[in-house]
Amino acid sequence: MRDNLQLTPDGQLKHLLTLDGLPARILTQILDTASSFVAVGEREVKSVPLLRGKAVFNIFFENSTRTRTTFEIAAKRLSADVVNLNVGASSQSKGETLLDTVANLAAMHADMFVVRHAASGAAHLIARHVAPHIHVVNAGDGRCSHPTQGLLDMFTIRHFKGGFHNLRVAIVGDVLHSRVARSQIHALTTLGCPQVRVIAPKTLLPRDVSNLGVHVYHDLAQGLKDVDVVMMLRLQNERMQGARLPSAGEFYKHWGLTAEKLRHAKPDAIVMHPGPMNRGVEIDSEVADGPQSVILAQVTFGIAVRMAVMSLLAGN
């Protein structure tokens, strides 16, 4: 049901809500299109006229400066008219419901909504109620999903490693609260990655982790052995205050990625992080700023990937 919501009857992408259930055909189409947009970003004029005259509304019910900014740049490079709304600060505090807010924006002739919300399923709810010509992109909902982050991670891996078929990939850290880890695991498996590892303390793993088709490790050095890609997850500050973890220092000692720990991975392994980083908690500065880090490349690729998603949606 959820999966069908984002595809048209003839199997094209209509909304991007989650990577779950998306076939390799569509994932690859998005990554290929994004490659062409990377080339556009290197030109003198960095915009193309594809979405000229279309109105894209970035509706952020939850703050996320970087995600909102990259969506805004992506829409502007497609020549769309972009409106940014921090709804948390306005209508919601006056008691307007989510669907009323969206209906009002649709009445302002919106063509696309980019939605960030603290509640899981918010983007799905909106997609189910908008007029047929409107497209919805999930820019992060609750613990559930953050599909464009998952896609830009896949793009980054493909860019640096050439493909997925011979790779060992390790996902390290707070899998339980991460909205990207599930998307990543699903996308990696769909694109043919033969070995996905998850490295985390037991308290930060979901109970159903064994159903995800991954290898689970509780020791960082062991889990990193001979991997090609290390995907770090952000440890959210509020989790550290909870009962799941002793302290930030203690977490760093066991789970923080240091240059010494990274030596267990392959010498040409790349290190990724979705940002914002907690230096000295999940990752050491020496690694974050080191030669194996591709963290800033991820940000640049994020623009091309979001351009690809928006242009494919708008055409379907």
Next chain:
Amino acid sequence: MQQLPSPDQLIARLADRIAPTLGPDLALVGIHTGGVWVMDALLARLGRDLPRGVLDISFYRDDFSRIGLHAQVKPSGIPFDMEGRRVLLVDDVLHTGRTIRAAMNVLFDYGRPASIGLAVLLDRGGREMPICPDFVGAQMELAEHENIALTRGEDGKLGFTLEKRP
């Protein structure tokens, strides 16, 4: 059944016409996909090491809102400075002229060329834009419901195929 021209003969004819105009500031730009094949065949025939670029015009099409993005968009690559360059656009079949209109827009997003010329293997008529090629391999009047396309076999051999739409 109409006799279809041989692409190899047309390329030889095009190359002969282009050869006298070659100069140090000239660059060739082929339009994906057929235009790139024609450009590379021309370069081989001309035997000159000219700057070479490729364009995918999918992001500039005027029918995007009706048909969406082409199934597979290929990266454009212009590995030379556009400023002051004489550019010769190369395409396989010239029909409405809309592709060429879009291609000229793409070129200007790389900089300001000194001039833009157009070489096509086959002009099939049916123009909807004020576009006139500088170099033409052959002309052939086709009906609106007919579609001619350049194809390339696995051995690299070029050929034309003619289809009639119902």
